[in-house]
Amino acid sequence: MPDDAERTAGVVLAYHPTDEIRHNVARLLTQVPHVFVVNNSPDEASRATLDDLDADRVTVLEQDGNVGVAAGFNAGMRAALDAGFDFVWIFDQDSTVADGMLDALHRARARTDVKVGIVGPALRAAETGNVYDADRGQGSAPIEALISSGALFSRALLDEIGLHDEALFIDYVDHDISLRAARAGYTNLKVFDTLLDHRFGDSEPARFLWRKVYLANYSPMRHYYTSRNRVIVVRRFGPGKWFRDDVRYAAKAWIKVLVCERGRPKKVGAFFRGLRDGVAYREV
Structure with a gap:
């Protein structure tokens, strides 16, 4: 080596x-x-x-x-x-x-x-x-x-x-x-x-309109941390190019969640709890 x-x-x-x-x-x-x-x-x-x-x-x-x-x-x-x-x-x-x-x-x-x-x-x-x-x-x-x-x-x-x-x-x-x-x-x-x-998550294949897509099938817990931590990191560093890229990715991911995935109510609830806790988060 x-x-x-x-x-x-x-x-x-x-x-x-x-x-x-x-x-x-x-x-x-x-x-x-x-x-x-x-x-x-x-x-x-x-x-x-x-x-x-x-x-x-x-x-x-x-x-x-x-x-x-x-x-x-x-x-x-x-x-x-x-x-x-x-x-x-x-x-x-x-x-x-x-x-x-x-x-x-x-x-x-x-x-x-x-x-x-x-x-x-x-x-x-x-x-x-x-x-x-x-x-x-x-x-x-x-x-x-x-x-x-x-x-x-x-x-x-x-x-x-x-x-x-x-x-x-x-x-x-x-x-x-x-x-x-x-x-x-x-x-x-x-x-x-x-x-x-x-691979992101389960990478389970599904059909969305005329396209084959892959579903991450993240748990509600994962959606909670994604939502919470996005807010925390924006508060720490501001919304730079990384944030614009991330919003585009998240929008596509959530379309698949809302249209194709199971357990949508719990995932949406976890998303909003994460937003709330991200705003309330206090740095140590």
């Missing part, structure tokens, strides 16, 4: 994982020397799925139940930094790492024309193989906010801006840490030369 790769640890967040997580960890181990798997569902089924991982190169970190995305990622990142790694590369279990991805991220990180912050890959829909419009390009380009999965962090950056905000629990955790990096003078980069296959 190149020197930068040797100094990089992988982190994978697991929540009721399927056998697919073993394949993803194996792919990660072709690019990094060690992977920390954070088990956010410490039940017997999850432990059995994770038991077959390479004990010499994989450390499973059992959590006390579902501590959330932010705290889960932080547990893995702290373990990696405490073990002496200078870079941490994080994933959730809905993403598949591509060959050569880490090298592409480190090449972008080596840019000298900007103060590089978080670096992450472009995204491709795992269900269809389509590359999203905003993820088409060449080389790397500045972006306000990257999704957490596939993102590469340096020790120097984390020492300055801190880890994820655990009070957010899930959703907009990635926006918050990205925007904190930007506020500290860093430039976050999206790397178009490598693609992360990613």
